[in-house]
Amino acid sequence: MRKIESFQMKKIYAIGHALGITGNGSEDELHILVSGVTGKDSIKELSYQEAMAVIKRLEDLQGGTAAPKPSSRKPKEHSQRPGGVTSGQQKKIWALMYELKKRDKSPNEVLLGDRLCAVIKKELHVDAIAKNPFAWLTFSQGNTLIEVLKGYLKSLERKEAASDGIVRPCEDRKPG
Incomplete structure (x- = not known):
């Protein structure tokens, strides 16, 4: 070899x-x-x-190009790289993760970064570390992750509505 x-x-x-x-x-x-x-x-x-x-x-x-030279101006809130998850995507992902955490029935000892890494591994089949979970994700994987997290929230909403005994029409259904 x-x-x-x-x-x-x-x-x-x-x-x-x-x-x-x-x-x-x-x-x-x-x-x-x-x-x-x-x-x-x-x-x-x-x-x-x-x-x-x-x-x-x-x-x-x-992203097929050389990494940009560091600028002297203040760094962005979330670091990004060419072809990777944008700062806006990262903000949205973290907002969805905090919303999921807020809806936990019982206190969860697992840190939010570790939970996000587990979701990335399960759904995107990419290893991630809590220190920088977006390091190896592409822009399109960032979009996919956002949609997955939105799906998790919708599923929780349906479960909460079912446990409350409230029947709500499913928005995804087409009138037959």
Whole structure:
């Protein structure tokens, strides 16, 4: 089996650095992404094909363009990257998550960031970490996540209405 080549390793680290996901050791976001794509913890252990898969994923996250240079102006409330989840999408997702938390029947000990990561893993099949759950999501995945969370809220509303004994017409039904 063909091993990773030095140009691939350099490219993985360069794109990771441009995306701001490199750090110290094997616990940084770049290594977590590599592990999610290949199942291997070390970039040096990748095969040529696995390295190509990691590079493709990183390029998808990068949006096919180089990351913008840092500006001297005040950072946005939510960080975003080209081709990724926008600041507006992130605000909407967090608003929906807080609405879901508000409707919990009993207190939930799980942190909201961890709950969001679980939803992302279940619905989008993408690993996420609570520190930056949107790091590896694309713009369209952000839209999908918003719709999923809206569906969760609608389901909760239906359950609440059923437990109250109130029958409300379903808005999705067409008159027959």
